[in-house]
Amino acid sequence: MTSDVRIKICGLTTAEDIDATARAGAHYVGFNFFPKSPRYVDLDRARELAVTVPVGIAKVALVVNAENDALDQLVDRVPIDMLQLHGSESPERVAKVRDRYGLPIMKVLGIASEEDVSKVDLYSDVADQLLLDAKAPKDAALPGGNGLTFDWTLLANRKYWTKPWMLAGGLTPENVAEAIARTGARQVDVASGVESAPGQKDAGLIEAFCRAALEDI
Numbered sequence: 001m002t003s004d005v006r007i008k009i010c011g012l013t014t015a016e017d018i019d020a021t022a023r024a025g026a027h028y029v030g031f032n033f034f035p036k037s038p039r040y041v042d043l044d045r046a047r048e049l050a051v052t053v054p055v056g057i058a059k060v061a062l063v064v065n066a067e068n069d070a071l072d073q074l075v076d077r078v079p080i081d082m083l084q085l086h087g088s089e090s091p092e093r094v095a096k097v098r099d100r101y102g103l104p105i106m107k108v109l110g111i112a113s114e115e116d117v118s119k120v121d122l123y124s125d126v127a128d129q130l131l132l133d134a135k136a137p138k139d140a141a142l143p144g145g146n147g148l149t150f151d152w153t154l155l156a157n158r159k160y161w162t163k164p165w166m167l168a169g170g171l172t173p174e175n176v177a178e179a180i181a182r183t184g185a186r187q188v189d190v191a192s193g194v195e196s197a198p199g200q201k202d203a204g205l206i207e208a209f210c211r212a213a214l215e216d217i
C-alpha cells in the first residue's frame, strides 16, 4: 500500500536528476534560481531540463525576492507550472506576482515559533499553497536548503488551513516518515537531504526518500 503523500524534489540540475526523480514517483520538481545556491540553474539550463520533465510532474521555479524583470525573463523562457517565493515577499507582493503571471504561487514561510506559524493566515488569500520550512539562521548564506529541521510540534495545534501546504526543512530518507506521521503533512519537499554533496543529487537517496514518504505507516 502506498499513501497519497505528494513529494517535491528541489534543486535539480541534471538530466539524470530528472530521470531519477520521475522514476522514484515524485510529483513536483524544483529548479532553483537563487544565484548563491549550489543548486542554482540559469535560464538556459532550466529550459533544457524543464522540457524533458514528464507530463504530470509539476515544474516549480524557486526564486528569492525576485523583481519583475527577472521573473518576466524566467516565465518567458522556461515552461514552469508554479512559482515558489522563498524570500520575504509580502502578501501584497505575492498577490501582484500571481496576477502578473497567472501561475499558481507557493509562498514559503520560515518557521521557528508559533508566531511564524500564524503567518499562514496572512497568505492564505493570496497564495495557492504554503510551504513551511525551517527558518534560516541569521548568518546563513541561504534562506533555505540548509538541511535544518524545525520543531514539528509547532504544527500540532494549528487550526484548519484553507490552502494546501507542504513540509520542508532537513527532511531525509530516514526522518520523512516520522515527519509525516507527526505533522500530518500530505506534501513534503527536500533539497539537501537527497544529495551526496551540496548540489549533487543522489539517485539512490531520491528513491529512498520517495519510498519512505509513500509508505503507509
Ligand SMILES: O=C(O)c1ccccc1N[C@@H]1O[C@H](COP(=O)(O)O)[C@@H](O)[C@H]1O
Pocket (backbone or CB within 6 Å): 010, 011, 030, 032, 034, 037, 038, 039, 062, 064, 086, 133, 142, 143, 144, 145, 146, 147, 148, 168, 169, 170, 171, 189, 190, 191, 192, 193
Ligand atoms: O536549496 C537551496 O539551495 C535553497 C536556496 C534558497 C532558498 C531555498 C532553497 N531550498 C529550499 O529549502 C527547502 C529546504 O531545504 P533542505 O531540504 O532543508 O535542504 C527545500 O526543499 C527547497 O525548497
